[in-house]
Amino acid sequence: MTERKLRIGLIGSGFMGKTHAFGYSAASRVFELPLQPELACLADINEEAAAKAAAALGFARSTGDWRALVTDPEIDVVNITAPNAFHKEMALAAIAAGKHVYCEKPLAPIAGDAREMAEAAEAKGVKTQVGFNYLCNPMFSLAREMIAAGELGEIRGYRGLHAEDYMADPLSPFTFRHDPTGGGALADLGSHALATAEFLLGPAAGPITRVLGDCVTVVSERPDGKGGTRRVEVDDIGRAFLRFENGATGSVEGNWVATGRTMQHDFEVFGTKGALAFTQQRFNELNFFSADDARGRKGFRRIEAGPDHAPYGLFCVAPGHQLGFNDLKAIEVAGYLEAIADRRPEPFNFRAGLRIQTLVEAIHASSRASAWREVG
Template sequence: MTSKPTLSIGLIGSGFMGKAHVFGFATAQKVFNLPANLKLHTLADIDKKTAEAAANEFGFANSTDDWRDIVQNSEIDIVDITAPNALHKEMALEAISAGKHVYCEKPLAPMISDAMEMADAAEKKSVKTQVGFNYLCNPMMRLAKEMIASGELGEIRSYRGIHAEDYMTNASDPFTFRHETAGGGALADLGSHALATAEFLLGEIVEVMGDCVNVIAERPCIDGKKKSVIVDDIGRAFLRFSNGATGYIEGNWVATGRKMQHDFEIHGSEG
């Protein structure tokens, strides 16, 4: 019996998404027959105390307060980036340059030019990459795509998609990195999921008309002072796909009562 190779993982960031990724790594090996074993090698975070505490909690063998230690470590195969959005590009490009495979949370980067630079670098270096569009891994998505491709729904005429949450509903909740102009806002944070699903199911989007709305104009900071919020709390867009279908998507983090709502509707001539 041939033994499986081992892939060592370096995780940057131990916040909500860092925890979610670790849960996935730990669970996948117990549920699926993976082609490789996964080793939680090193966790990096903002300071040594935070990194060490998270590494102990999550089961990583090592910790560091410098993410470059992960990139430069020859024992690490995969760099998993769950840091704030504005930091993705620098971290990913250095990891790619070092020959690491990269799993990066969405949105990939604040600007399309940055995202293209990251994608081009990965292609030139021939490393594997993945963006955190976890909903696309749901078997339901592939079934829906197959139904569309087979013609079961007939000619696709319209599409509606939404990703909604309520974790920003309270105006007294503090200003966070998600409210920074570089990579912040509901459109980037949640609308990226809705957009990924729309393109996965119906293909290329060729025209867009968008509207971004700020509902809570300021939030408190740790020091008690108020800070203006410029980014959107709700992002909406009307879409036209290359196949002629039209549609609408929304990213909303002030949708009271909604938790992880990721819905879509597709209407064709036959269903």
């Protein structure tokens, strides 16, 4: 492997912070990277939390001040996994300091902020990445290839869903996700469904051009942790009907009160010659229906992930042994590092993150107006 180091500064050590740290560690061992990531510094809410997380995740140094990390000349990439409302301030500070920036989704809860972030990065010439690691699944790449190659014929319909139940209990406390600056279920989970829809159908059906939204708040108040309650103004469920450029129609849903669903990121694609079906709960499989099958032999058949579906073979030489969630982040990290080294375009940069937030805002606006909304 190359000895050229890329020094990583991570802000936040929660669920996604750990996933990013694991992704860097795994990517450096699985892929022949053009740059070797070095876990240089971790910033968290205070010095004690930062030091504890840095020791656990393998970072050389720690700080309780994210601003010190951003301006540190020893940091090459600022990796943001802090609450959504802080993404803009942190990213703009990092860009101003000339750092590459890797930010978890959503890029920003407001499209105008996401645009400012994208334009700042482009003006400065730094490389950016937004964390949509579900798109790194080899089964997604296979589905996209099959759709683009015409194996499904003309695309007619799409259904996408991302549902979880971590907000299903009405007594669970108010968090940063419930604040209007956090975005709501559509931005938090529905963004994955929207990104998947355009990733898969883009080559064949074009982008989403019109939306009809229906966003609802199911739990209107939540405990504030101080003996009282706080009003919830964001959506618990966000749904939308979609129209694609080629005339295909579809729907997506983001739902964080889906009782019993710990992780459901599913899609179905329907064409004139066939169909595809996928569920994240079995994300090493893709189900394909061909209309050309003989009568009495028709049905969905399972395609199982294996070394023929790159980069699966770099993780395991045997089919059916399966990749995991953190492996998808390692694939995402590898793609981003290749972009920083100018070996490929940025896989999902801030401009792409802006596109998803633009769709989210169009759906919210459509829901408020109870009318179809054009998407630029």
